[in-house]
Amino acid sequence: MKETKPRSGVSRLLEIAGKRKKLLLLSAILAVAHVLLAIVPYILIYTIIKAMLTPPVDVALIQHNILLAAGASLASYALLYASGMASHVAAFNILYELRKQMAEKLGKLPLGFINKNNSGALKKIMADDVERIENFIAHSIPDFVKGITLPLITLVYLFVTDWRLAISSCLPIVLLAAVMPLLFSKKRTDVLREYHRSLEEMNAGIVEFVRGMPVIKIFGHTAGSFDQYSGRAYRFKEMVIAYIRDVSPGFGIFISFISNASLPVLALGSYLYFSGGITLSVLFLFLILGVGYIRPLFALSNLGSQISLINHGVKRLDEILFSHEQETAGHEVLSDDFSIRFENVSFSYDGKRNVLERVNFTVPQGTITALVGPSGSGKSTAAQLVARFWDVQEGHIFIGQQDIRKVAPEELMRQVSFVFQDNFMFHQSLYENIRMGMDKTAAEIVAAAKAAQCHDFISKLPQGYETFYGSKGVHLSGGEQQRIQLARAILKDAPVLVLDEATAFSDPENEQLIQQAFNKLISNKTVIIIAHRLSTITSCDQIVVMKGGQVVGSDQHTQLLESCELYANMWNAHTRAKNFAITA
Numbered sequence: 001m002k003e004t005k006p007r008s009g010v011s012r013l014l015e016i017a018g019k020r021k022k023l024l025l026l027s028a029i030l031a032v033a034h035v036l037l038a039i040v041p042y043i044l045i046y047t048i049i050k051a052m053l054t055p056p057v058d059v060a061l062i063q064h065n066i067l068l069a070a071g072a073s074l075a076s077y078a079l080l081y082a083s084g085m086a087s088h089v090a091a092f093n094i095l096y097e098l099r100k101q102m103a104e105k106l107g108k109l110p111l112g113f114i115n116k117n118n119s120g121a122l123k124k125i126m127a128d129d130v131e132r133i134e135n136f137i138a139h140s141i142p143d144f145v146k147g148i149t150l151p152l153i154t155l156v157y158l159f160v161t162d163w164r165l166a167i168s169s170c171l172p173i174v175l176l177a178a179v180m181p182l183l184f185s186k187k188r189t190d191v192l193r194e195y196h197r198s199l200e201e202m203n204a205g206i207v208e209f210v211r212g213m214p215v216i217k218i219f220g221h222t223a224g225s226f227d228q229y230s231g232r233a234y235r236f237k238e239m240v241i242a243y244i245r246d247v248s249p250g251f252g253i254f255i256s257f258i259s260n261a262s263l264p265v266l267a268l269g270s271y272l273y274f275s276g277g278i279t280l281s282v283l284f285l286f287l288i289l290g291v292g293y294i295r296p297l298f299a300l301s302n303l304g305s306q307i308s309l310i311n312h313g314v315k316r317l318d319e320i321l322f323s324h325e326q327e328t329a330g331h332e333v334l335s336d337d338f339s340i341r342f343e344n345v346s347f348s349y350d351g352k353r354n355v356l357e358r359v360n361f362t363v364p365q366g367t368i369t370a371l372v373g374p375s376g377s378g379k380s381t382a383a384q385l386v387a388r389f390w391d392v393q394e395g396h397i398f399i400g401q402q403d404i405r406k407v408a409p410e411e412l413m414r415q416v417s418f419v420f421q422d423n424f425m426f427h428q429s430l431y432e433n434i435r436m437g438m439d440k441t442a443a444e445i446v447a448a449a450k451a452a453q454c455h456d457f458i459s460k461l462p463q464g465y466e467t468f469y470g471s472k473g474v475h476l477s478g479g480e481q482q483r484i485q486l487a488r489a490i491l492k493d494a495p496v497l498v499l500d501e502a503t504a505f506s507d508p509e510n511e512q513l514i515q516q517a518f519n520k521l522i523s524n525k526t527v528i529i530i531a532h533r534l535s536t537i538t539s540c541d542q543i544v545v546m547k548g549g550q551v552v553g554s555d556q557h558t559q560l561l562e563s564c565e566l567y568a569n570m571w572n573a574h575t576r577a578k579n580f581a582i583t584a
């Protein structure tokens with residue numbers, strides 16, 4: 001996608017809606033036709049009353065017009081239905097395309113972007129914010145067309161019938177237009193926006209509260225003492241009260257204006273009728289039509305605040321749609337050299353502070369390198385750069401002889417496995433959870449599951465590999481989920497492996513099984529492992545020690561104990577911790 005600066009406001013909304021221009025035009029034409037037909041029964045009622053009041057009463061004409069009025073009314077609702085259908089079909093097609101576009105865009109953004117923007121926020125944008133656009137396309141546009149055409153056509157007809165009464169029917173509108181700014185403070189749109197913002201905050205607080213319930217309980221807190229939730233709920237309540245206080249006086253006056261909008265017509269109409277200026281049927285006509293067109297007109301006044309809310313969501317959507325995409329022009333394929341080389345790599349997340357500074361190290365093909373260092377030293381960042389979670393800003397990372405930025409992204413993804421700490425399971429069968437869309441046979445999947453020590457527990461499930469993860473009664477322990485994840489990586493069989501040690505060893509109960517799976521996974525691979533527990537990596541081919549984003553030593557365990565003070569200190573601390581025992 002071209003990365004031009006997005007439009008904003010209504011112009012951006014219309015640009016989005018423009019993708020289904022023809023359908024929306026059809027919806028607008030049908031809405032206008034609906035309005036035209038909707039007025040017909042009122043005019044016919046007028047002719048019926050007129051006929052009733054004019055002797056000799058023409059019964060045939062009255063019957064004929066009653067049928068016509070019923071027919072027009074039915075046809076008008078059929079047109080309204082068709083208009084609504086067209087605008088909804090347009091809206092949901094646009095929503096579908098936007099969601100597809102978002103998914104494609106997310107695929108082109110650096111993986112790190114998705115890590116940084118938590119899944120909850122992305123879900124909100126892709127589900128809720130996109131949904132709001134439906135409101136604009138399916139409702140606001142047709143409402144706008146109706147809100148303009150119904151009063152216009154009605155007024156033209158009323159002016160043609162009797163200009164004096166027509167003017168009197170406009171009086172409430174003119175008066176309301178004059179007093180509206182006084183009734184509703186200018187801040188109303190801001191207040192409404194603030195209302196929705198605090199509602200969103202409270203909802204987010206509820207989600208966090210529910211997710212964190214076990215921790216909250218363990219630490220002896222209650223819902224009331226959990227500020228994220230109770231504080232936000234309180235602020236929302238205050239906001240709503242302030243909002244109601246702000247709008248209710250004006251709203252009250254507004255409603256009484258609307259409810260009594262017939263008074264000027266009634267006053268002038270009675271005078272004209274009794275002075276012989278108009279017939280009774282004309283008075284009835286104005287009492288029915290002269291008031292009916294005001295409501296749709298004022299429905300328009302809400303459109304502004306609605307659109308400003310929708311815009312809010314579109315802004316968030318555009319922040320993603322127009323984010324800088326990762327360079328994907330590379331088309332090189334990797335040879336059979338899968339050594340990894342960091343050459344003067346510097347990297348910053350925010351463009352201000354380098355979290356990696358001129359990092360150099362090489363992982364020879366088929367060997368295991370562990371990255372160790374204090375928390376925040378840059379281990380995860382360095383490991384993520386190998387899978388292009390982000391692109392380096394200075395220096396190069398090579399796999400074999402190729403700078404990874406020049407390698408075709410699909411090729412890089414094919415040759416590199418990244419085993420996350422997060423054991424994400426999809427709501428699919430276990431078979432599909434292992435296959436992960438790879439072109440593999442059932443036999444290969446079972447073989448990978450066996451190597452990852454999953455086969456036994458999967459076979460014991462009533463539906464075996466067809467068991468749907470997430471269905472009622474299906475529960476996998478953390479260790480079992482870890483092994484499924486290792487089975488995926490074994491099945492993928494990529495020559496380069498980046499893994500978090502926590503993934504491999506975090507579950508003591510399953511440690512032996514996981515160790516077997518892990519050994520199977522790493523054999524003959526070029527491996528970078530982010531190490532947290534030093535005892536598990538002493539036999540690695542190489543240990544790279546990091547501190548403050550720099551490499552301060554790299555060698556094997558025994559040599560490092562001699563040559564690297566930081567490593568020796570970390571090792572001493574580790575062995576002390578291992579010998580630590582809780583005494584009564």
Ligand SMILES: Nc1ncnc2c1ncn2[C@@H]1O[C@H](COP(=O)(O)OP(=O)(O)OP(=O)(O)O)[C@@H](O)[C@H]1O
Nearest residue numbers: 116349350355373374375376377378379380381382
């Ligand atoms: N997505 C991110 N955006 C901004 N800064 C980040 C991001 N991820 C990490 N950092 C910062 O980069 C620095 C290096 O973090 P990194 O996670 O690479 O260290 P680490 O050695 O793996 O730490 P740990 O052992 O605690 O996981 C830290 O200062 C961290 O705050």
